Amino acid sequence: MNISKKESLHTHIGVLKHADAIGKEYGSRLMTNKDKYVYLLEPTMYDYIMKIQHGTQIVYPKDLGYIAARAGIQDGQKILEIGTGSGSMTSFVASIVKPRGHVYTFDVDENFMKIAEKNIRRAGVSKYVTQHNLDLKTSKETPVTDMDVALIDLGDPWIVIPKVRQMLKGSGSVFAICPTMNQLEKLTMALVENEFTDIESTEHIIRTIEAREGKTRHSFQGIGHTTYLCFARKAFFGRTKAKATTKAKTTTKAKTTTKAKTTKKSTKN
Numbered sequence: 001m002n003i004s005k006k007e008s009l010h011t012h013i014g015v016l017k018h019a020d021a022i023g024k025e026y027g028s029r030l031m032t033n034k035d036k037y038v039y040l041l042e043p044t045m046y047d048y049i050m051k052i053q054h055g056t057q058i059v060y061p062k063d064l065g066y067i068a069a070r071a072g073i074q075d076g077q078k079i080l081e082i083g084t085g086s087g088s089m090t091s092f093v094a095s096i097v098k099p100r101g102h103v104y105t106f107d108v109d110e111n112f113m114k115i116a117e118k119n120i121r122r123a124g125v126s127k128y129v130t131q132h133n134l135d136l137k138t139s140k141e142t143p144v145t146d147m148d149v150a151l152i153d154l155g156d157p158w159i160v161i162p163k164v165r166q167m168l169k170g171s172g173s174v175f176a177i178c179p180t181m182n183q184l185e186k187l188t189m190a191l192v193e194n195e196f197t198d199i200e201s202t203e204h205i206i207r208t209i210e211a212r213e214g215k216t217r218h219s220f221q222g223i224g225h226t227t228y229l230c231f232a233r234k235a236f237f238g239r240t241k242a243k244a245t246t247k248a249k250t251t252t253k254a255k256t257t258t259k260a261k262t263t264k265k266s267t268k269n
């Protein structure tokens, strides 16, 4: 994000002239007009997310970190996201899959999409994100395929599981954000029904410790309930005919056959 020399930042501890910050090394101490000091720190993705403009509830860093680790999100991957919301999760995953990967994110609400667009731009990752205004619950389209990871943040994630399956690679990961246990139950049933394995539901609680000599203890402040997370991986249970397995992908011939089959029989994959 760029700032202008002519502008100032008004805070509860006084006014800070942008001109005093521009050109200074990160870590420098700056003075406000009330003779209070602040430090000039380079913003991280955590800072962008914690300062995001909220159109909706967002996914917080405490959950984002686990999502990235459990699903093995890395540079070059293709990520499907259903429910862009304010773009918190979008920005975070885009910052990991860049520069070779991409996030394809879907939402039905144009107002939220605009807020997300601004937040994603501020976080500096617009180049790695494509926003779609499409309802994957009802759409007959399969706009993206071969996704490494699918992230779902909707009230009724179980509805999109068959669609998500079509868009994911074999063994690809799915994560759903579920604020209630009822959602976890319904979702888990849908995951089993749609041949997902390694299913895991978790809650992530973060506690801040106030560390001071001789009186270290938990902080009185804390975040209450945010959400549960549900994770799973796409498998082939063998209920239907042989599938395109990792082995089949080792030869070009097999690849071509697989593709041809996919085009003809696009109903179940």
Ligand SMILES: C[S@@+](CC[C@H](N)C(=O)[O-])C[C@H]1O[C@@H](n2cnc3c(N)ncnc32)[C@H](O)[C@@H]1O
Pocket: 056, 057, 058, 059, 082, 083, 084, 085, 086, 087, 088, 089, 090, 106, 107, 108, 109, 112, 134, 135, 136, 137, 153, 154, 155
């Ligand atoms: C809780 S928000 C997502 C927040 C987001 N994960 C974040 O971190 O900022 C849920 C979003 O799902 C969207 N949504 C609801 N139904 C949808 C559907 N059928 N397809 C796509 N998005 C949908 C809503 O418009 C809303 O923006």
